[in-house]
Amino acid sequence: MLDASxxxxxMTVADPxxxxxxxALIIGAGPVGLFAxxxxxxxxxxxxxxxxxxxxxxxxxxxxxEKPIYDIPAWPEISGQGLTDRLMEQIAPFGATxxxxxMAVKLERTLDERFRVTTDAGTVVTAKVIxxxxxxxxFTPKKPALDGVEAYEGTSVFYSVRKIEQFxxxxxxxxxxxxxxxxxxxxxxxxxxxxxxxxxxxGFRAAPDSVNKMRALVAEGxxxxxxxxxxxxxxxxxxxxAIEAQSKERGAYEIPCDTxxxxxxxxxxxxxxxxxxxxxxxxxxxxxxxKFETSTPRIFAIxxxxxxxxxxxxxxxxxxxxxxxxxxxxxxxxxxxxxxxxYTTSSTNLQEKLGVR
Amino acid sequence: xxxxxxDLDGKTHALEAEPGWRVMEIIRDWGVPIKAECGGACQCAxxxxxxxxxxxxxxxxxxxxxxxxxxxxxxxxxxxxxxCQIIFQxxxxxxxxxxxxxxxx
Numbered sequence: 001m002l003d004a005s006x007x008x009x010x011m012t013v014a015d016p017x018x019x020x021x022x023x024a025l026i027i028g029a030g031p032v033g034l035f036a037x038x039x040x041x042x043x044x045x046x047x048x049x050x051x052x053x054x055x056x057x058x059x060x061x062x063x064x065x066e067k068p069i070y071d072i073p074a075w076p077e078i079s080g081q082g083l084t085d086r087l088m089e090q091i092a093p094f095g096a097t098x099x100x101x102x103m104a105v106k107l108e109r110t111l112d113e114r115f116r117v118t119t120d121a122g123t124v125v126t127a128k129v130i131x132x133x134x135x136x137x138x139f140t141p142k143k144p145a146l147d148g149v150e151a152y153e154g155t156s157v158f159y160s161v162r163k164i165e166q167f168x169x170x171x172x173x174x175x176x177x178x179x180x181x182x183x184x185x186x187x188x189x190x191x192x193x194x195x196x197x198x199x200x201x202x203g204f205r206a207a208p209d210s211v212n213k214m215r216a217l218v219a220e221g222x223x224x225x226x227x228x229x230x231x232x233x234x235x236x237x238x239x240x241x242a243i244e245a246q247s248k249e250r251g252a253y254e255i256p257c258d259t260x261x262x263x264x265x266x267x268x269x270x271x272x273x274x275x276x277x278x279x280x281x282x283x284x285x286x287x288x289x290x291k292f293e294t295s296t297p298r299i300f301a302i303x304x305x306x307x308x309x310x311x312x313x314x315x316x317x318x319x320x321x322x323x324x325x326x327x328x329x330x331x332x333x334x335x336x337x338x339x340x341x342x343y344t345t346s347s348t349n350l351q352e353k354l355g356v357r
Numbered sequence: 358x359x360x361x362x363x364d365l366d367g368k369t370h371a372l373e374a375e376p377g378w379r380v381m382e383i384i385r386d387w388g389v390p391i392k393a394e395c396g397g398a399c400q401c402a403x404x405x406x407x408x409x410x411x412x413x414x415x416x417x418x419x420x421x422x423x424x425x426x427x428x429x430x431x432x433x434x435x436x437x438x439x440x441c442q443i444i445f446q447x448x449x450x451x452x453x454x455x456x457x458x459x460x461x462x
Contacts, residue, residue, distance in 0.1 A: 063400045136394055144431055145458045177428050205428050229431070265429055267403065268394050283462075313396075 011056070011088065012097045014048075016121035020097065022048045023333045025117055025127035027104045027273060030058020032303030032318030033133035034087040039326035040131075041094030042342075042350055045333050048125050050117070052138045054101040057084035059135055062266065073316060083315075093355045099123050103138055107276040115298070129329045132276075132285060132294070132301040133318070136268035144175060144262045146233045146243075156240030157233075157260045161188070169193050173243055173255055175230060176263035182206035184261060186213055189223055196224035196255060198245065226255060233260070273305070281307065291328035292321045298332050300325045358447060362406075363455040364389055374445045380406075380452070381441035391460045397441040399423055402430040404440045405457035412452055416443060432458050 014020065024040050026033045029051035037047045053062055060069075060080030068077045075083070102119035107130070110116050116126045141159035143149060149157060161167070161184055172192045174185050177199040183206070189195045197214065204211045217223045231252070232244030242254045274280050278294035284307035285294050294301050302325050303318035311317070330339050344350045351357040360374045362384055372387045374380075381404040384391045392403035399422050408416065413436050419427070423442045427433050437457065443449075 059395075063395045064398050067398050067400070142459075175431075200431060200433055201428055203428055205425050264431060265401075267392075267401070 010092070012095060014097050014099050014123065016099070016102060016119070016123050018123055020048060020123070020125045022046050022097070022125060022127050024048075024129045024131055024329055025050065025115070025125050026096075026131040026133055027117070028058060028133035028135055028303070028305075029053070029056040029098060029100070030133065030135050030303065031060055031083055031087055031315050032135070032322060033058070033131070034084070034091055035319050036131055036133060036302060036322040036325065037091040037094055037096045038087075039323045040329060041091065041096075042344070042353060043326055043330045043339070044353070045129075045326065045329055046096075047094070047131075048097045048099065048127065050099045050102055050104045050119055050123075050125070052101065052103045052140075056088060056098065056100075057081065059268075060084050062139055069315070071314065071316065093353060099125070103271065105272045113298075128298070128333050130276075130299040131322075131325060131329070132273055132299065132305055133303045133322075134270075134273050135304045137273070137283075137305070138269055138271035139266040140269045140271065141262070142264035142267045144230055144260075144264065146230055149233055151238045152233060152235070152240050152260070155238045156235065156258060157262070159262060161261070164188065164191055167192050167259060170259045171257045172196070172259045172261060173198060173257040174261045174263065175199070176265075177201070177204045177206065178263060178265065179206045179210065180263035180265075181261075182210040182214055184263065185223065186210060186217070189217060194224075194257075195222075196226060196257065198226040198228060198230060198243070198255065200227070200229045202227045224255075228253075287321075290324065292325040293328060300329065358445075358450040360384075360445070360449070361451070361453040362389055363453075365456055365458070365461055374450070374452075376446050378445050379441050380443040380445055380454070381439075383445060384440060384456075389456075390462050391440070391456060392462045393441060393460070395441075399426055399439060399442055402426045402439060403459050405430045405432070405459040406438055406440045406454040407434060407457055408436045408438050409453035409455075410436060412449075412454070415448070430457065430459050 023045045024047045026049045029049045065081040102121045105120050106118040108116045168191050170192050171194045173196050175198050185197045218225045228245040228247035231246045235241035242256045246252050278296040285301035287301050287306045289308045302321040304313045358374050359371050362370045374383050381393050394403045395401040
């Protein structure tokens with residue numbers, strides 16, 4: 001569902017690699033992280049967000065953009081994309097800065113009682129409070145179930161293509177049946193010495209046009225197609241020489257190659273936010289239910305990633321948690337200011353911030 | 358009524374099953390580790406199971422959506438199903454299945 005309001009919403013996306021300072025840094029730009037911008041913004045707390053995906057929305061846009069959600073208050077039915085679009089519209093007045101396509105990998109304390117967070121793209125954000133809104137964790141590529149594949153990652157096994165030139169003259173094996181696998185099969189075929197595609201079934205979910213083009217290349221003998229399962233990985237010292245495969249027709253056999261590109265989509269892993277120093281239990285971050293603060297003061301956790309007695313992993317719970325978190329964040333960000341409770345319906349002050357007055 | 362679930366370590370669990378619940382939910386609610394990361398929306402294939410051969414024909418057929426998701430599961434076999442797409446019914450009492458590698462949390 002495309003929403004016209006999404007086009008109206010401008011988003012400030014920062015260039016990777018810069019140095020930034022802000023009041024609150026939110027890790028995770030899913031629905032709960034986005035709404036936290038709103039609750040913080042009403043209290044004049046400026047926010048930056050970091051997300052590993054290249055667009056806001058988290059699971060809502062990555063896992064189920066078209067799926068209707070039925071338990072958002074006042075929205076009898078709304079899609080994951082629709083909800084994200086409306087949240088982006090709602091938080092637009094607060095001008096949050098987004099750091100997209102990046103993973104927060106390191107958290108340090110500064111001498112002046114702030115936190116410095118570094119991303120895998122070299123961006124550094126210094127903030128007075130941190131809000132972990134990372135849901136089920138970072139979306140990371142699904143790995144093939146091959147024993148010892150880790151030893152080849154970064155040398156012979158790659159889960160994304162950054163530069164096409166990197167694969168010039170290589171003997172590639174591309175695994176998967178979706179759009180990424182097919183697109184890269186077509187795009188790398190002219191560059192690589194050889195390209196083979198392996199998928200466990202003779203049916204492809206990718207765009208029909210890509211599938212037709214792929215089959216034409218196979219018919220012309222320009223690429224190989226293996227309808228088989230990968231069973232093993234071979235080669236000394238992280239240097240791939242062949243993939244072991246198994247098919248109904250051929251039984252066990254080997255596919256010689258020097259590079260494997262598996263494209264099996266994304267899955268969620270807790271990742272570095274599990275090692276930022278606060279308590280983590282069973283992959284979740286325990287918090288209190290008054291401030292939603294972790295065991296490290298000034299670091300909060302809201303949404304699916306936190307845990308407390310009675311926790312429900314619902315988007316609406318995360319919205320509530322964000323509102324209470326913001327109250328405590330205010331006390332840290334503005335220790336000398338008095339916190340006044342106000343309603344958006346009646347407060348001229350809030351209405352000015354929202355740009356409706 | 359029960360379902361029998363073989364986990365990734367090869368251990369079998371006999372789980373009390375209630376009609377109307379998704380098989381994925383039954384597995385999850387009894388605490389057998391299963392990733393099921395999209396929560397039953399047929400979007401991820403991390404509740405992929407192998408159904409015992411004698412049960413295969415007794416299950417309701419797969420939807421196109423389930424077929425699409427299974428196509429992304431590298432360990433897919435002829436007896437593959439997504440456990441979130443099987444609603445438990447009394448006639449499924451005794452259903453036996455094995456968790457696929459994709460279910461690892």
